[in-house]
Amino acid sequence: MNNTTLNRKAYKYALKLQMRKQYPATIIGAGxxxxxxxxxxxxxxxxxxxNKLREKLISIGDLFSKQNGNFIGCCSEVNAANYVLLKLPYLNLNEIIFSPAIRPxxxxxxxxxxxxxxxxS
Ligand SMILES: [Zn+2]
Known part of the structure; x- marks a missing residue:
């Protein structure tokens, strides 16, 4: 996959949210x-x-509990990667490519x- 395309898609989405004054903590592209x-x-x-993502997340701690300064299962990475896994279930977690995370x-x-x-990782 062309990572530039993914980065551009994420950047455009962040700009769109900013114009609408919608401010989630972060957004990210995964693919x-x-x-x-x-x-x-x-x-x-x-x-x-x-299941694949749930198993990995609960190996760190309970879903939605605070671990290492962040709440498990709330990051944009998790939300975006889960869609990729729904579409491509045989993918390993470390094969998912991410754009930089952006704060809109x-x-x-x-x-x-x-x-x-x-x-x-
Ligand atoms: Zn995170």
């Missing part, structure tokens, strides 16, 4: 091959959370949190 998805940070619905309020790039480093 593999042809499939790309940009999502915002929010508690992921347990109804759509894939400031358009600042946000570093990957510890929980996501563990989950997707």
């Amino acid at each position: 593999k091959s042809y499939f790309k998805k940009v999502e915002r940070s929010q508690p992921i619905s347990p109804l759509i959370l894939t 309020r400031t358009m600042q790039k946000i570093p990957t949190c510890k929980n996501c480093q563990i989950t997707f």
